[in-house]
Amino acid sequence: MARPLTDIEAGKAHLLDLIEHMIRERGGAGVNLSELAAEAGMSPANIYRFFASKEALYEAVAERWFAPKIAIMEEVTADDGPIEKRLFDFFARRFVLMRDNYLAEPDLFKRYLELGDEHQETVRGYVDLGDHYLAILVAQAMEEGYFQGLTIDQAVSLINLMLLPFISPWQMIELMHSVTEEKLKVIILTMLKGLEAANAAEEERPRLALVG
Amino acid sequence: MARPLTDIEAGKAHLLDLIEHMIRERGGAGVNLSELAAEAGMSPANIYRFFASKEALYEAVAERWFAPKIAIMEEVTADDGPIEKRLFDFFARRFVLMRDNYLAEPDLFKRYLELGDEHQETVRGYVDLGDHYLAILVAQAMEEGYFQGLTIDQAVSLINLMLLPFISPWQMIELMHSVTEEKLKVIILTMLKGLEAANAAEEERPRLALVG
Numbered sequence: 001m002a003r004p005l006t007d008i009e010a011g012k013a014h015l016l017d018l019i020e021h022m023i024r025e026r027g028g029a030g031v032n033l034s035e036l037a038a039e040a041g042m043s044p045a046n047i048y049r050f051f052a053s054k055e056a057l058y059e060a061v062a063e064r065w066f067a068p069k070i071a072i073m074e075e076v077t078a079d080d081g082p083i084e085k086r087l088f089d090f091f092a093r094r095f096v097l098m099r100d101n102y103l104a105e106p107d108l109f110k111r112y113l114e115l116g117d118e119h120q121e122t123v124r125g126y127v128d129l130g131d132h133y134l135a136i137l138v139a140q141a142m143e144e145g146y147f148q149g150l151t152i153d154q155a156v157s158l159i160n161l162m163l164l165p166f167i168s169p170w171q172m173i174e175l176m177h178s179v180t181e182e183k184l185k186v187i188i189l190t191m192l193k194g195l196e197a198a199n200a201a202e203e204e205r206p207r208l209a210l211v212g
Numbered sequence: 213m214a215r216p217l218t219d220i221e222a223g224k225a226h227l228l229d230l231i232e233h234m235i236r237e238r239g240g241a242g243v244n245l246s247e248l249a250a251e252a253g254m255s256p257a258n259i260y261r262f263f264a265s266k267e268a269l270y271e272a273v274a275e276r277w278f279a280p281k282i283a284i285m286e287e288v289t290a291d292d293g294p295i296e297k298r299l300f301d302f303f304a305r306r307f308v309l310m311r312d313n314y315l316a317e318p319d320l321f322k323r324y325l326e327l328g329d330e331h332q333e334t335v336r337g338y339v340d341l342g343d344h345y346l347a348i349l350v351a352q353a354m355e356e357g358y359f360q361g362l363t364i365d366q367a368v369s370l371i372n373l374m375l376l377p378f379i380s381p382w383q384m385i386e387l388m389h390s391v392t393e394e395k396l397k398v399i400i401l402t403m404l405k406g407l408e409a410a411n412a413a414e415e416e417r418p419r420l421a422l423v424g
Binding site for chain 2: 081082084085087088150157158161162164165171175178179182183185186187188189190191192193194195196197198201202205207208210211212
């Protein structure tokens with residue numbers, strides 16, 4: 001307990017490297033603290049200095065997985081450039097990151113996703129965080145006249161639905177033959193030009209009142 | 213062989229009812245012709261009069277599953293009403309049908325989907341048929357000035373991506389808390405108003421050139 005924090009952090013990082021190695025070799029389902037201790041040549045008691053529980057270990061794995069995505073979202077929302085470009089970057093940069101990670105090591109990527117499916121509560125927090133950052137961008141876009149007549153929550157939900165194949169890693173894999181940055185760009189432009197409350201669309205173009 | 217076709221058809225329909233019962237009771241994975249024969253109280257030789265092979269049986273199950281969806285697509289594409297309404301109906305009527313089928317008997321619905329996952333070649337033909345019908349509507353919409361600068365194939369692909377949670381039954385189930393007809397309506401209106409080639413959007417609204 002007298003060790004400086006940096007040693008604990010370095011130890012955790014080393015153990016997370018080992019965990020990734022174990023996930024690569026045999027999937028994440030069975031990984032637990034005693035196996036990790038054995039792999040690290042530590043006593044089971046010693047490993048608790050780094051991770052207080054199996055759950056703490058999984059949370060650390062998730063934290064590492066999501067860290068570069070959160071960095072992108074923080075950077076894009078804090079930026080003061082044009083909202084159109086930032087909305088595109090918000091999705092495109094994470095999509096490209098996910099796609100490149102997948103293409104570099106497809107099996108490892110899928111094993112992480114399977115691990116996430118088994119720990120949905122942990123993942124849920126990060127999904128909510130993504131919605132939080134998106135809401136910030138949507139609010140800024142609304143100030144510039146986009147998404148008329150929608151609430152922020154409605155716009156966030158609609159945007160997430162329309163971009164599902166670029167947001168959901170499983171869907172991205174399933175549709176890998178079809179998802180491209182160019183298509184993402186067209187869909188973002190479509191949203192910027194067209195996404196608004198149904199009645200707003202109908203007032204402006206009466207023929208659209210025929211829909212629904 | 214001298215029996216009229218209608219008897220064969222009636223026999224097939226009866227056997228497909230039985231198959232549905234078997235799928236409901238224990239899933240579709242293990243269902244084969246000899247089990248079906250036993251369930252129907254027929255000799256194995258007799259059942260071949262109705263289905264020449266296990267594959268023919270699965271194709272008949274798929275045909276029955278997709279028949280109401282094809283009927284909707286045929287009706288909507290043949291209709292001569294306004295293209296805006298038909299494009300909405302094309303997706304909304306099938307979405308409502310899928311959702312109601314799922315809500316009526318969620319386990320049976322999922323078992324059919326699992327069966328489909330095991331017979332992707334058969335399902336693929338129906339997916340392609342759906343794209344064929346959508347291409348007809350897209351071509352008609354283009355004649356009225358929608359989807360500028362895109363090819364028919366590009367528009368079909370983009371529309372399918374943007375509507376994935378309303379088209380893919382697995383995604384619909386996953387997002388059941390979020391997918392509604394009202395949101396589908398807003399997304400269709402968004403596409404009608406905004407979906408066009410990236411350069412077309414940028415010419416009209418220069419700030420959109422900032423995207424990507």
